[in-house]
Amino acid sequence: MFILHLLAASFAMGAQAQTAKRPLNVFVVDIASAAPALDAFAKESAVFEQALSPSPWCPAARATLLTGQPPEIHGLYVPSGRLPASLPTLAEKLKDAGFDTAAFVEAGAWPTTWGLERGFDVFEVGASTHAVAAWLQGRTGRRFFLYVQRPAEQGVIDQLKALGRWDDTLAALTAACGKSGREGLYEAALRVPLLLRRPPSSGERIDALVGLSDLAPTALEAAGVPAAGMEFSGRSLLPLLKNPSARWREAVFASARSRPGLVLDQRSVRTRRWKLHWYLYKDAFELYDLKNDPGEERDLSRQRPDIVKTLSFQLLRNLELNRPHAPGPDRP
Structure with missing residues (x-):
């Protein structure tokens, strides 16, 4: 949506020229x-x-x-x-x-x-x-x-x-x-x-x-x-x-769950060019070159293990920094 x-x-401007x-x-x-x-x-x-x-x-x-x-x-x-x-x-x-x-x-x-x-x-x-x-x-x-x-x-x-x-x-x-x-x-x-x-x-x-x-x-x-x-x-x-050209973050992260349960079993890390997906239920990575494949149609995880290694480390570090809060069981 x-x-x-x-x-x-x-x-508002104050008497001492301060901005409120x-x-x-x-x-x-x-x-x-x-x-x-x-x-x-x-x-x-x-x-x-x-x-x-x-x-x-x-x-x-x-x-x-x-x-x-x-x-x-x-x-x-x-x-x-x-x-x-x-x-x-x-x-x-x-x-x-x-x-x-x-x-x-x-x-x-x-x-x-x-x-x-x-x-x-x-x-x-x-x-x-x-x-x-x-x-x-x-x-x-x-x-x-x-x-x-x-x-x-x-x-x-x-x-x-x-x-x-x-x-x-x-x-x-x-x-x-x-x-x-x-x-x-x-x-x-x-x-x-x-x-x-x-x-x-x-x-x-x-x-x-x-x-x-x-x-x-x-x-x-x-x-x-x-x-x-x-x-x-x-x-x-x-x-x-x-300063629109200021140095900013190198990656952003996302997560979701594929089915009822407590586990966020889908995660991704995205840089300006590369996007790594990790799916627990598939026990697999997917890697996409967003510059040449913005629709994420061609999985390059087998062709570029070096990129997978680098991004999976970033994903692991993000997991460590953001330990999940347990929300409680789903209602029936």
């Missing part, structure tokens, strides 16, 4: 039905051309967006999972900093037992764009964090402009996951759009490897809220807005 995230932060925090807004919307708005948004945003989801299952990816942690850490990769009490969410962090917080989502955005509603003053399922607009109208003079899924995003943007808040906004548009007819961690399931607007923005195109775990630290930095007590597997993207 394609979705829109608008992250907004406002900064601006309101932070987050919108989530299905951009498949909003191509014109996406095109307009892209003209004034930085476009990240290699953005990846950590999971082909959208609810698990949304949990990463709201916690800054991969599925192995937040544990929300089965319907019966529960967010650990020790793991704070972006909404909780911003609420503690004095932000008004609200989420307007569709049914099925994530299982209601997960606890991702923590930190939201308002959490509504199936709300209309009118409900979102009404909530925004009540935020005059307030810093806020707003997460919206699927209401017409152009209407929300128009509302922000009418209220004089759009130019106080750091806006990010992304998707929880892609769409693929193949089982596994293939590019079609993991590649997502990611656009970031921080006024003034000039429409840069950025080729760095980035992911959904980067959005929470980006939001906190833009809002001027310290990240103390909240750890991330990602990092703020704001430095890339200043």
Whole structure:
């Protein structure tokens, strides 16, 4: 599902010429039905051309967006999972900093037992764009964090402009996951759009490897809220807005499970050129050269054991750094 995230932060000038925090807004919307708005948004945003989801299952990816942690850490990769009490969410962090917080989502955005509603003053399922607009109208003079899924995003943007808040906004548009007819961690399931607007923005195109775990630290930095007590597997993207060619990460990782159970039995590591898949149930690796085979049709694991060795070491290291959190058994 394609979705829109608008992250907004406002900064007021103080007597000592200091910049105070601006309101932070987050919108989530299905951009498949909003191509014109996406095109307009892209003209004034930085476009990240290699953005990846950590999971082909959208609810698990949304949990990463709201916690800054991969599925192995937040544990929300089965319907019966529960967010650990020790793991704070972006909404909780911003609420503690004095932000008004609200989420307007569709049914099925994530299982209601997960606890991702923590930190939201308002959490509504199936709300209309009118409900979102009404909530925004009540935020005059307030810093806020707003997460919206699927209401017409152009209407929300128009509302922000009418209220004089759009130019106080750091806006990010992304998707929880892609769409693929193949089982596994293939590019079609993991590649997502990611656009970031921080006024003034000039429409840069950025080729760095980035992911959904980067959005929470980006939001906190833009809002001027310290990240103390909240750890991330990602990092703020704001430095890339200043220097799009800055040295960034060398690889991104993804995981999923192929059948009910507690084990994330599908994993992948992706560099700018190579993609290594590991499937426990197959007891096998798959290796693809994304430069020459972007559709991942030709497995080169036998032809390039050197690349398999290098990437499997990175995969093993990532497993060690992100020891899985056990979410509990599936419900029948």
